[in-house]
Amino acid sequence: MQSSRISQRASLACAIAVVVVACTPRGAEPPTPLAADEPEREVIATVDGEAVPLDRFNLLFAARLRGTGHRLTTRATYLETKRAIARDMVNELLVRQGAKRRGVTVSAEEVTARRTALAATFKTPEQFKQHVANYPQQDVGLRRSLETQLLEEKLAGVKDEPVSEEHARIFYTRNNARYQTPAYLTAEEILFARGARAKADEVAKLARDPKLSFAALARTYSKSPRARLGGDMGRVEEKSVDPAVWKALRGLKPGEVSSVVESADGLRLLRLVRLNPAVNVSFETARPEIERSLRARRRSAAIADLRAALLKEATVDNAFERRHAEDFALHKGTNGGLGEIATLPAVSPSAKPSAPAARP
Numbered sequence: 001m002q003s004s005r006i007s008q009r010a011s012l013a014c015a016i017a018v019v020v021v022a023c024t025p026r027g028a029e030p031p032t033p034l035a036a037d038e039p040e041r042e043v044i045a046t047v048d049g050e051a052v053p054l055d056r057f058n059l060l061f062a063a064r065l066r067g068t069g070h071r072l073t074t075r076a077t078y079l080e081t082k083r084a085i086a087r088d089m090v091n092e093l094l095v096r097q098g099a100k101r102r103g104v105t106v107s108a109e110e111v112t113a114r115r116t117a118l119a120a121t122f123k124t125p126e127q128f129k130q131h132v133a134n135y136p137q138q139d140v141g142l143r144r145s146l147e148t149q150l151l152e153e154k155l156a157g158v159k160d161e162p163v164s165e166e167h168a169r170i171f172y173t174r175n176n177a178r179y180q181t182p183a184y185l186t187a188e189e190i191l192f193a194r195g196a197r198a199k200a201d202e203v204a205k206l207a208r209d210p211k212l213s214f215a216a217l218a219r220t221y222s223k224s225p226r227a228r229l230g231g232d233m234g235r236v237e238e239k240s241v242d243p244a245v246w247k248a249l250r251g252l253k254p255g256e257v258s259s260v261v262e263s264a265d266g267l268r269l270l271r272l273v274r275l276n277p278a279v280n281v282s283f284e285t286a287r288p289e290i291e292r293s294l295r296a297r298r299r300s301a302a303i304a305d306l307r308a309a310l311l312k313e314a315t316v317d318n319a320f321e322r323r324h325a326e327d328f329a330l331h332k333g334t335n336g337g338l339g340e341i342a343t344l345p346a347v348s349p350s351a352k353p354s355a356p357a358a359r360p
Helices: 002-022 054-067 075-102 108-119 125-133 139-156 165-174 197-207 214-221 225-229 243-250 283-313 319-323 325-331
Strands: 184-192 232-236 261-263 266-276
Touching: 054 075, 075 139, 075 283, 075 319, 075 325, 108 125, 108 139, 139 283, 165 283, 184 197, 184 214, 184 225, 184 243, 197 214, 197 266, 214 225, 225 232, 243 261, 243 266, 319 325
Parallel strands: none
Antiparallel strands: 184 232, 184 266, 261 266
């Protein structure tokens, strides 16, 4: 069997070599495959015959690598990152060409205002400076990205219209669980069979030793399906557990371990991890966040409609997508494969309301 597999692999290697040689002009060296982390040398994509600038594509890719500390380690993640950049740049061309056809423009003052609004979302000037450093050509690249963003919003007819109280209240009611959460506990358990009292008492002594991990003991001794999770009980509420379990947990302080508890399905040791207080956010308190969320949804819907319309108007040839179609098909849906990294997070701004952040 082993020799058969080796023979098959050798045959496949020979077949590939034959194809490469057959497709190579006589006297020429076979082409060297381009590594996924190297700069691209061929056309990325065209929109109505206008090519995505290759030099800028490579600058953007280099900036993404810097932004992740060069943590992209597989061919799949390299290619998916390039794929995302290619799509972003195609969209940028669609927007700029669409704006030109419609006579839509953005002034330098508008770009500066958007830049100022973006800077205000960062906790410190240093954080914003680090964000800008992620862009190719730094501030020049940021301003170009913001200009495209503004053009897209104008083309889409995005307006910062106020959200009515009625619509905000409807959102609040439909998402009530987000704003009204009862108190609950976080706890861990070790479950024993009813006849295993001696073993339960023995493990209880171990569980009170601060040098030993309760979770590790649960993985070793617990008969619960949660044993592999270190006995994690998830969200614990009075209505969700045996009354004896709830009573025992309510008598503990965070970090304390209970004595052996007799419950309906066996003997338990319990460790209280955390007390989580009830959350009761009033409509008035939640309203600013609700309004931001609804405005963001409006913007996203308008932008999605615009992009669909621009695609219908233009002829797009995504050469990068075609070149790597087999890679994308091969890795689609696999763990750690393509699709794992669609866009890379920039420096996280504070939670203050802001204009949508530009992306390098």
